[in-house]
Amino acid sequence: MNKEKLINELCIETDSKIVLLIMDGLGDLPVPELTALEAASTPNLDHLAKSGCCGLTDPVLRGVTPGSGPAHLSIFGYDPTKYILGRGILEALGIDVDVEQNDLVARGNFATLKDDKIVDRRAGRISTEKNHSICQKLNKSVQEVENTKISFFTGKEHRFVVKFTAEGLSDHLSDADPQKENKPKVYPKPLSSEAKNTAQIVNKVMDKVTEVLSDEDKANTILLRGFSKFPSIPTMKDLFKLKAAAIANYPMYRGLAKLVGMDVLNVGPEMEDLFDILKKSYTNYNFFYVHVKKTDSYGEDGNFESKKEIIKKTDSFIPAILDLKPEVLVVTSDHSTPCVLKSHSWHPNPFLIYSQTAQVDKVEKFTEKECSQGYLGRFLSLYAMPLMLAHAGKMVKFGA
Amino acid sequence: MNKEKLINELCIETDSKIVLLIMDGLGDLPVPELTALEAASTPNLDHLAKSGCCGLTDPVLRGVTPGSGPAHLSIFGYDPTKYILGRGILEALGIDVDVEQNDLVARGNFATLKDDKIVDRRAGRISTEKNHSICQKLNKSVQEVENTKISFFTGKEHRFVVKFTAEGLSDHLSDADPQKENKPKVYPKPLSSEAKNTAQIVNKVMDKVTEVLSDEDKANTILLRGFSKFPSIPTMKDLFKLKAAAIANYPMYRGLAKLVGMDVLNVGPEMEDLFDILKKSYTNYNFFYVHVKKTDSYGEDGNFESKKEIIKKTDSFIPAILDLKPEVLVVTSDHSTPCVLKSHSWHPNPFLIYSQTAQVDKVEKFTEKECSQGYLGRFLSLYAMPLMLAHAGKMVKFGA
Numbered sequence: 001m002n003k004e005k006l007i008n009e010l011c012i013e014t015d016s017k018i019v020l021l022i023m024d025g026l027g028d029l030p031v032p033e034l035t036a037l038e039a040a041s042t043p044n045l046d047h048l049a050k051s052g053c054c055g056l057t058d059p060v061l062r063g064v065t066p067g068s069g070p071a072h073l074s075i076f077g078y079d080p081t082k083y084i085l086g087r088g089i090l091e092a093l094g095i096d097v098d099v100e101q102n103d104l105v106a107r108g109n110f111a112t113l114k115d116d117k118i119v120d121r122r123a124g125r126i127s128t129e130k131n132h133s134i135c136q137k138l139n140k141s142v143q144e145v146e147n148t149k150i151s152f153f154t155g156k157e158h159r160f161v162v163k164f165t166a167e168g169l170s171d172h173l174s175d176a177d178p179q180k181e182n183k184p185k186v187y188p189k190p191l192s193s194e195a196k197n198t199a200q201i202v203n204k205v206m207d208k209v210t211e212v213l214s215d216e217d218k219a220n221t222i223l224l225r226g227f228s229k230f231p232s233i234p235t236m237k238d239l240f241k242l243k244a245a246a247i248a249n250y251p252m253y254r255g256l257a258k259l260v261g262m263d264v265l266n267v268g269p270e271m272e273d274l275f276d277i278l279k280k281s282y283t284n285y286n287f288f289y290v291h292v293k294k295t296d297s298y299g300e301d302g303n304f305e306s307k308k309e310i311i312k313k314t315d316s317f318i319p320a321i322l323d324l325k326p327e328v329l330v331v332t333s334d335h336s337t338p339c340v341l342k343s344h345s346w347h348p349n350p351f352l353i354y355s356q357t358a359q360v361d362k363v364e365k366f367t368e369k370e371c372s373q374g375y376l377g378r379f380l381s382l383y384a385m386p387l388m389l390a391h392a393g394k395m396v397k398f399g400a
Numbered sequence: 401m402n403k404e405k406l407i408n409e410l411c412i413e414t415d416s417k418i419v420l421l422i423m424d425g426l427g428d429l430p431v432p433e434l435t436a437l438e439a440a441s442t443p444n445l446d447h448l449a450k451s452g453c454c455g456l457t458d459p460v461l462r463g464v465t466p467g468s469g470p471a472h473l474s475i476f477g478y479d480p481t482k483y484i485l486g487r488g489i490l491e492a493l494g495i496d497v498d499v500e501q502n503d504l505v506a507r508g509n510f511a512t513l514k515d516d517k518i519v520d521r522r523a524g525r526i527s528t529e530k531n532h533s534i535c536q537k538l539n540k541s542v543q544e545v546e547n548t549k550i551s552f553f554t555g556k557e558h559r560f561v562v563k564f565t566a567e568g569l570s571d572h573l574s575d576a577d578p579q580k581e582n583k584p585k586v587y588p589k590p591l592s593s594e595a596k597n598t599a600q601i602v603n604k605v606m607d608k609v610t611e612v613l614s615d616e617d618k619a620n621t622i623l624l625r626g627f628s629k630f631p632s633i634p635t636m637k638d639l640f641k642l643k644a645a646a647i648a649n650y651p652m653y654r655g656l657a658k659l660v661g662m663d664v665l666n667v668g669p670e671m672e673d674l675f676d677i678l679k680k681s682y683t684n685y686n687f688f689y690v691h692v693k694k695t696d697s698y699g700e701d702g703n704f705e706s707k708k709e710i711i712k713k714t715d716s717f718i719p720a721i722l723d724l725k726p727e728v729l730v731v732t733s734d735h736s737t738p739c740v741l742k743s744h745s746w747h748p749n750p751f752l753i754y755s756q757t758a759q760v761d762k763v764e765k766f767t768e769k770e771c772s773q774g775y776l777g778r779f780l781s782l783y784a785m786p787l788m789l790a791h792a793g794k795m796v797k798f799g800a
Contacts, residue, residue, distance in 0.1 A: 377778035386463030
């Protein structure tokens with residue numbers, strides 16, 4: 001029996017509550033002697049670490065730096081090497097495009113075509129405002145092709161997302177991108193027979209777009225990559241019998257939560273809003289995913305001081321969570337984003353579980369280094385979910 | 401190559417001896433500050449921990465609470481998610497029913513049938529003595545149906561095991577149990593075409609039993625669940641080239657050992673008897689599984705003091721094991737049974753290996769917490785077997 005099926009069969013529905021607080025990109029490297037987490041004042045997180053049980057998690061496997069998609073799937077209990085999310089869907093989620101079962105999405109570049117060759121794959125990095133006005137033009141001129149609804153969504157600079165809506169579309173298409181400049185325009189090819197019709201539709205859309213943009217100076221054609229449909233992922237209700245809510249104020253994470261069937265709650269833009277909604281919706285769900293984004297953003301910026309401050313601020317909301325008396329509180333990150341690297345990394349995540357049945361260890365402070373000495377040892381993020389479920393009394397015995 | 405095959409190919413037969421001492425349910429949670437193992441006086445186990453190498457093991461995976469079956473299979477080197485034991489076979493083993501290749505077993509309840517409905521699924525929890533006399537009656541009246549030998553075995557209160565013996569029986573049968581009361585009687589359904597004949601035989605047996613029990617007040621029919629045949633599991637000789645003996649005085653563990661092909665030695669009911677037989681049979685085998693049950697029983701009872709005392713008593717037999725000079729001595733539990741939970745749990749097992757080639761770590765005392773700091777780290781119980789084999793010089797190099 002595979003492990004997913006095993007865990008699925010052991011899960012039972014109960015009223016006990018699990019709060020999973022993800023501080024995105026929290027894990028860090030020393031700058032120069034302390035990490036942002038070590039340097040931050042975190043009396044409340046330290047209290048949890050002292051009274052709970054700690055460890056370190058690897059999102060995929062040692063050495064693999066994950067994107068937000070695989071990193072989150074793993075900590076939600078989905079094997080990220082089994083459930084592969086297309087680039088198109090992730091790009092769409094990241095700019096808050098609503099994707100449903102009959103939608104096909106792709107990420108696009110506006111590009112410059114000259115003498116039948118792509119001479120600039122990024123159309124001179126046009127401004128986001130320019131991008132916006134081009135998308136408006138396309139949404140008026142290219143609304144439907146062969147009974148397929150077409151919608152364009154502005155991304156940053158030259159980037160956009162296109163959505164095709166109709167029954168029976170396929171994402172088995174090759175990229176429509178020459179990859180290098182001064183090469184001819186490329187059309188998507190069907191990668192299986194079922195995708196032939198979709199390829200024809202996409203080709204027509206590409207030609208129509210190029211026609212509509214013929215008067216543009218730089219952005220006079222498009223490249224499309226990462227065709228993806230809404231992935232067929234079992235929901236958290238299916239897999240773990242959880243009634244799950246997502247409390248996140250950035251589109252990518254709201255989108256990821258939607259993919260696994262969480263209810264995505266409306267929430268304001270501030271950190272206060274997250275914990276306010278947690279309190280207000282607390283009786284309606286038994287699993288809460290609360291997402292703090294800025295630890296990652298400041299890591300990406302290499303801004304050590306601000307990362308430290310945002311950790312301190314997050315710490316100040318821990319008592320508000322404890323007031324709700326959840327059976328299980330887990331605090332961790334999806335992946336590390338060390339300030340010195342200014343990017344996601346493969347370093348493990350600090351992880352703490354606070355619960356009546358936690359086997360208290362010697363860890364006294366919630367830091368990367370201390371967590372490495374915790375009872376939980378080092379484990380795959382994928383096993384955070386059965387661990388949370390067990391501590392919440394949501395799993396029965398395996399075998400007799 | 402899968403890992404089972406890899407290990408199998410590396411194993412060689414040697415005279416070196418391995419003693420695996422399982423203190424059932426040893427792992428615990430603090431009550432309120434110390435676990436039973438921390439509180440117990442264990443000078444001999446501490447000596448082993450100090451001179452050997454320690455770690456923590458997970459029986460199945462983090463968060464999963466195992467029954468005795470999967471927990472033991474894992475520590476015997478069998479992936480418990482691959483070798484799934486039916487409920488019927490475990491129930492049969494637990495009451496010392498001898499199960500062979502042509503046997504089909506199921507666990508049963510005596511139940512009360514009234515106006516064609518099951519009104520009590522446990523027949524008012526009749527006494528074990530009453531159960532015994534009913535089984536005797538059935539063993540006289542329902543001895544054979546369609547060339548299939550039928551035997552009934554008394555369990556506790558309303559529970560029993562029934563064994564069907566004939567060639568070609570199948571265990572692909574649904575449960576014959578309405579699950580809820582005030583529902584009609586249910587017959588097993590074949591879950592594959594090969595089980596049709598078996599289903600017919602079981603149906604006839606059920607009707608015949610109900611007929612024979614028609615004069616009973618409460619226990620006038622039966623429910624049957626967990627149909628299972630003798631599982632096809634490779635022996636420890638096949639897999640690890642071991643000549644293995646089981647020294648256990650409780651039926652479930654003797655049965656589990658038999659499933660993996662160990663010789664099950666006759667042993668008296670006391671702890672002394674275990675170590676007496678170990679000494680007497682020491683020259684005849686190269687692997688000894690010694691099972692102490694009461695650490696688990698007292699954990700299940702929530703009896704901290706008695707658990708502590710039985711740990712102390714077990715400790716006192718360690719010198720007797722060392723006198724035999726085994727190449728490898730491992731002391732661990734199959735799963736944890738914390739006194740505060742009064743049940744098996746998902747918490748990891750303390751694990752120690754004592755051998756000439758053990759890489760001595762800083763652990764000074766055999767406790768859950770100390771083991772978490774040991775050299776072996778945290779690992780699946782499944783890998784205890786290759787570790788024992790390696791330390792006993794029973795595995796050759798992989799590749800050149």
